[in-house]
Amino acid sequence: MSYWQEKIKIGNLIVPRFIGGPLDGITDSPFRKLVRHYSKDELLYGEMRHVSCVANDKGAKRALDFEQMERPFNYQVSANKIEFIQQACEKIMAAKVDCLDLNIGCPAKNVIKSGCGSALMADLPRLASLLAEFRKHLSIPFTVKIRAGFKEKNALDVARLIQDCGADAIAIHPRLQTQKFNGVPDYQLAGEVKKIITIPVLLSGGIVNWATAKRAYETTGVDGFLIGRGMWSKPWKLLELQEHAAGRVFKVTEEEILACSLAHLDNMLAYYGPHGLYAFRKHLPFYLKGKLSASALRGVLVTSSSVDQVKEGLRSFFSSEVIE
Ligand SMILES: Cc1cc2nc3c(=O)[nH]c(=O)nc-3n(C[C@H](O)[C@H](O)[C@H](O)COP(=O)(O)O)c2cc1C
Incomplete structure (x- = not known):
């Protein structure tokens, strides 16, 4: 079986290498349902919600509103303190979510101001305590999405810490907080992360078609690929990549x-x-x-x-x- 046909194991979850990444305001339930029309087994991330919103079921839409057809579903949260984590984990598991992701890559000002998102990459003691709390209360796979670093690159240290705290996979978007979503993602750094840890490493950044997916694999050797902006208005993108990887032609009319x-x-x-x-x-x-x-x-x-x-x-x- 070729690399592209093999699946990856995230805890007890076995999924194809191409994964629907999180895009706040875009990869909501209506969009994920559209993706499912084309891709039945692929893991789909949701949008980031703070653990307090999940614990208190707050927001214009209830934080855990999704349909079972969207599974396998990776529910993404942010957190800055231990409070609410246990309650959020219990609600997420009761909703039959397949996997929980902690986002420590978000660069948004209002998010980092409260110590959430990528700010956690510059506060490893706090990060370690949050990771331990999640692991303690989760009996489903647990993933963490990181950046290259906050203001400076420290993804290698952060990746080791995440693995030591018992996470099941790491997704890296190899840009600094200061780069937001621009500039060239540092694939070399993603490749170094892959070399030093044993849990699956997923790459996010710049994968929009078969050529970029192939290049991302050849440069980094990672296990899986999160597709973000490449899926925007293209819910067939994961299928397109899967078909190209199998050597078949794929076209949408x-x-x-x-x-x-x-x-x-x-x-x-x-x-x-x-x-x-x-x-x-x-x-x-x-x-x-x-x-x-x-x-x-x-x-x-x-x-x-x-x-x-x-x-x-x-x-x-x-x-x-x-x-x-
Ligand atoms: C509009 C927008 C919203 C995003 N929302 C999230 C989010 O909620 N959680 C997250 O981890 N990353 C989020 N990201 C980052 C993407 O998941 C991804 O890491 C980044 O866009 C690079 O990948 P791409 O080139 O495939 O888009 C967002 C990016 C964009 C452009």
Whole structure:
């Protein structure tokens, strides 16, 4: 069996190497359901929620609202103190989530200000106590998503600590907090992390197609790949990668993209209610690409308050011929 056909073992979870990564505001339940249409077994991350929100079931949508069809599901949390971790773990396990991920890579100002996210990479004693608390209360696989470091690269020390605390896998997005999502990800560092630990290492950053996936593997030797922005409005991306890895051709037709965009909108309306239309606006520009009519139509549809107008706009876009 080739490397690409082999699966990876994260605790007791056995999943394909291509994984749906976390994108706050994008990889929500409506999107994950769309991915499941193409990919049945792939692990899908959710969006980050603070453990206190999970423990108290807070938020506009209940933190643990998801459907069983989204499994295998890796629920992602942030934390800055021990409080709430036990309660959050119990609720997450009771909801039949398959895996829990602690995000210590988030670069957002409001997140690091409270000592969550990538700020934890600069506070190893606190990180160690949080990791121990999660491990103590979790009987499902436990993963941690890291960066290259906070202001300075220390991913090797952090990876060793995470492994010693009993985590089942590490995902690394090898950029510093200061780089946010820009600049070249340091694949060499990801490869070094892979060399010094024995639990699976997953790579996040810049994997958008088969060529970039292949290069990421050849440069780092990691075990799995988190696909982030490459999946935005392309819920078939994991299947596309799997097919290319098996040496097969994969193409999506215009009809399929249209059907997908309409299903996405319907999923969002079903999940968020009427607000789903406004939440769908951030996805529209990604579907409306590659044709001369795109920018004019985008301008109309991202301000429309009519579901029918948006659906009709999408239909007319995909039936127009001219490619830019
Ligand atoms: C809009 C956006 C939202 C993100 N939200 C999260 C998140 O909630 N949790 C997380 O661990 N990473 C988050 N990330 C980081 C991605 O998971 C990923 O590590 C990063 O974008 C690099 O991978 P990519 O090049 O495949 O997108 C986010 C990135 C973007 C652009």
